[in-house]
Amino acid sequence: MTDPSAELEAFRAEVRTWIEQNFPKSLAGRAGALMGGETIDDSQREALEWGKRLGAKGWATPTWPAEYGGGGLSQTQARVLNQELDRAGAFNPLVRTTGMGITMVGPTILEYGTEDQKQRHIPRICRGEVFWSLGYSEPNAGSDLASLQTRAEDAGDHWVVNGQKTWTSGADISDWCGVLVRTDPDAPKRDGISFLMIDMNQPGIETRPIRLIGGASPFCETFFNDARAEKNEMLGEMNAGWTVGKRLLQHERQSQTGATSGLGGGPRKSLGDLAKEYVGVDEQGRLADPDLRARVTDQMMEAKAHALTLARIAAEARGNAKVSAAASIMKNAASTIAQKRAELSLEIMGSQGLGWEGEGFEKSELDAVRNWLSGKAMSIYGGSFEIQNNIIAKNILGLPENTQRG
């Protein structure tokens, strides 16, 4: 019998060596390097290069099957990998550069895709070669997603798609888009929907970026005018798209619980330290504004409770990667905590936390304002705060369904 813990330690050593040999030390703790502006600088190029190496090894998608280009690791091994990445200040660039590929589309293709679909799509996601967007919401189908109207008609050897999607994150730069379309207009609304994977590089698709309250955004309006989708690009059965799409949303929620590792946000200044900087302390070293102090502490304790809950869920799951209903709880908690943090940051900075651009403000101050605004979306996208509460009430607590369906 081999000793499992010794085996795991051997794996850890292997991972550590590989990271040492492949991760550029200059990028340590700089996941933000990828977020750069419009021009690509050296550190960004370096980050992309690092992403290629990670992808080639299969470790950008550590638990996906090796036969499709994934790492083929167990959940326990993947945790070790993440710990080692964190330890080195390393991050997984592909989580960003594949759009929704790693976090949502890939897991759903692995679950519902045909062998042919897996062969064609999964390896390219693993290597970070494609950017995926998702066409779900429409101008008249937000929380009530099932009322979507974009339709796909059978044109013999392919589908013809017409309609408009909105909040399509990254549509303008995406290579592929997972689109929910109506394939049976006569069926009850949830039963006439299919999931199509559409090549974005074609004349029938037009994208227009949406400007948000915080300025430029990754979101787009996406128009399909006689766009073409191949027959072999339907994910799941025809008219079973609601099930596939809902499953994908569970992966989305999971990615919004704050649990997604490998993003490598790096250590942020604690709110308490930020407040000390702007507000100062009294003789005992306490924040000079006692009311603010209490509220900052409350936020930090909530954040700690959230982090401990993520750790507890991971410990309880012990290798069971099933997406749980707990994702709804964690998403709501995560958005509340992040929004509270953003509001407090602004309050702490006072008038310096109200700048929009230009002279007179530090970059960190301007960033705080933009984060505060863009963070308002957290409790709206991926199923709003209220929709999550519907899901908790119905699926976890077993309360009878509300008239407004989740």
Add this chain to the structure above:
Amino acid sequence: MAALTEEQALLQEQAKSWVREEAPVAKFREMRDSGSEHGFDKATWASMAEMGWAGILVPEEYGGVDLGYLTFGVVLEELGRQLTASPLFASGLVGTSALVLSGSDAQKQAWLPRVAEGSAILTLAVDEGPRHAPSATGLVAEEKDGGFVLRGSKTHVLEGGSADAFVVVARTGGEPSSDAGISLFLVEADARGVSRQRLVTADSRGHARVDFDGVEVGSEALIGTRNEGAPVLHAVLDRARAGLGAEMMGVASQSFDMTLDYLKNRVQFGQVIGSFQGLGHRAAGLYTEMELARSCVEAALQALDREADDVPALCSLSKCKAGEFVHHMTNEMIQMHGGIGMTDEFDAGLYLKRARVLEATYGNPAFHRDRYATLKGF
């Protein structure tokens, strides 16, 4: 629930079924209505001791089983669910941890075996005013003839009426309100000059005021080092807070279950009231709070077992989050039950009253927010 060991899971099962069959909330109500002198039922306590629960933290050499804080917490949560009244927490956790952490071998020999078998009750006498303030100790222990004379009063002493001995927090030096100069003494309840007065509290449990009027003790009564009792006191209090966190989780999760059950069964306007979004969303919010609070409670207990560095912060976090949740939950329980929740015949009020006592004991959420901020350096 945290990933429990097989032993912990077994004990949890044992506690769950024993509480359900032998000490349900109806038994607590019976005890309350009987006007029990000490705020618990002797037979109930004896049967808990028989199962070895009083010795969960007592080292094996002193007759216990030494199973740690998460294990103790698992039992306390089950007791909390049915408001089972006993001196288990005060004696088996708080008093015991003071001796285990800092007692002399003679003190341990004299008390721990009896605590473990339930024949003696130990408790901590710390607070002197209406708000928890451990460093503000004013009870004075003056040196005299190689021993000490204790003068002062303690209030809200848990199981103060039935305790056989007190771990008394006293000042042997230092400025008022400072940690320096605090010492701990082990004082027997029948020592001359000790008098106690029962405090009849809203939760019907055994709290007392204890007066120390020139109580003379020998130097062997000192627990640990003179003037250096504060670190031990804080360590004991943190253990107590982690235990209270577990009990509050029990009180709160039972309150949650009762309320959810009501939402699924009470019919108004021709439908169960749980189908109304105005109630469903509140229940979802409470559930979310409960999951977060539970993580804090378990993390504190596990940190104690691991002897981790962040024990103080985690214990304050646990006491605060569980305290906030049990507060919110018991209020919502009353509100969502409507009129029935206001009646004494229904159990909701018993949970509400116990909740407020637990919240206040050894520091309310505001106390622990303040402490957390201090620990984090702001």
